[in-house]
Amino acid sequence: MDTARPELLPPGTLLGPWRLMHRAGRGAYGAVYRAVRVGQEAAGPVALKLSLYSREGRFEREAEVLSRVRHLGVPRLLDEGEWVGGPWRVAYPYLVMDWVEGQSLYRWARARSPNSSQILRLLAQLSRALQAVHEVHCLHRDVKGENVLVGPGGEAFLVDFGCGTYPEASPLTDTPLAPGTLPYRSPQALRHQWAHRNDGVHYKAGPEDDVYALGVTAYRLVTGMYPPPGTDLEARHGGRRGARPMRQPPHVLVPQVSPELSALIERMLAEAPAERGSARELADALEAAAASAGQEANLSLGSTEVLRPEPVMRPAPPNGWASVRAGLAGAALMGLLIWISTWRLPEGSWSAPAGVGQEDAGTVGVADASVSSESLATAVRSEDAEPPRDVLAWEMPKRPLAGQKRPPCKPHRETEIRGGCWGALLNAQPPCEDDGYEWSGKCFLPVAAKRRPDTSQYP
Structure with a gap:
């Protein structure tokens, strides 16, 4: 149906040589479909990510990043093209990538109740994937649990490079920060956003921002909560009208967390970028800690169910007034995040039902964060879109x-x-x-x- 909206294409629709099987999910900028190549169905499915917007520059940039990165933990770019259709018969870009079978990170943790050794190995894999990204001078810029898929054998995949960039890429927004997810922003990014809230000077992100975001991901993974924002919100006034919440080390909140894992997470969340280490250095340290872990690292962390789903990454505002509104909304969300980040769920209030963890809680496969049922719950939705069948x-x-x-x-x-x-x-x-x-x-x-x-x- 060529007049259907990009996120509502029915099974059997052809996009170039690719036949859509079903929609796997939807994110801020694209809808992801499970698809097969016509005449080569036996080769297996692929993930086809179709833009929700005509001439979306992020797809070109994402394709460039994926074409540069070569790592088993990052889906390969297989094809790219354009689909002409929709109500206005315009061109929508699409990307075709490896189909990744797995669960989103936090959902995997809820189902499996992993121990410190397993998490050390998983974080080491993600650090190696980030190392491969950084070594070709690219950045992910939206590392978070929703953008990590864990396969049946515990293999980790870093997905959704829709916010990715490289040195030659031109900015696509007129706001200080590129699109991303607020709780994962580094202290440097938050300070820049405030300092340049009026002039729109772009923040130059670096590998250390990706490492910090991985630290937030790991902290939430093992504690079930976000760390407090990584900067002093009162510093902009030249004084302190109140003190920011203190970040408790993971092992203080969850005693089962091994000291080695807790220390490495704290390292990733260090205030000074140089103290976090590179992705390569972190991967080395994580692998060494996993290899030498004692018996305490085999203790299950139990249920560290999170208070709320992942925050939604909204599309970038198209104009100046929208930027102002987005900035005010971001400030309000930051305030909300401060008190949410200090919460701790009551013991056992989110206990897993009997049988959870004994079998797979359901798998998804795709090269975009929008594929899992958990991310479907936080994706930007259309009023007339079909409701997801397996929402959390x-x-x-x-x-x-x-x-x-x-x-x-x-x-x-x-x-x-x-x-x-x-x-x-x-x-x-x-x-x-x-x-x-x-x-x-x-x-x-x-x-x-x-x-x-x-x-x-x-x-």
């Missing part, structure tokens, strides 16, 4: 979350549910996915309790 359900906790406000709740603004105060999302309908927790046919977010200022410092 966020059930209402049986008791209040740590840091959540307890009754009395504000009349007409907050709802008391299971001993906690919740705010209803008026424009969200179940399944809630990225729009909160479901209760009685509505979607809710937890209301944060008022907390005393944290006067401690970062270590």
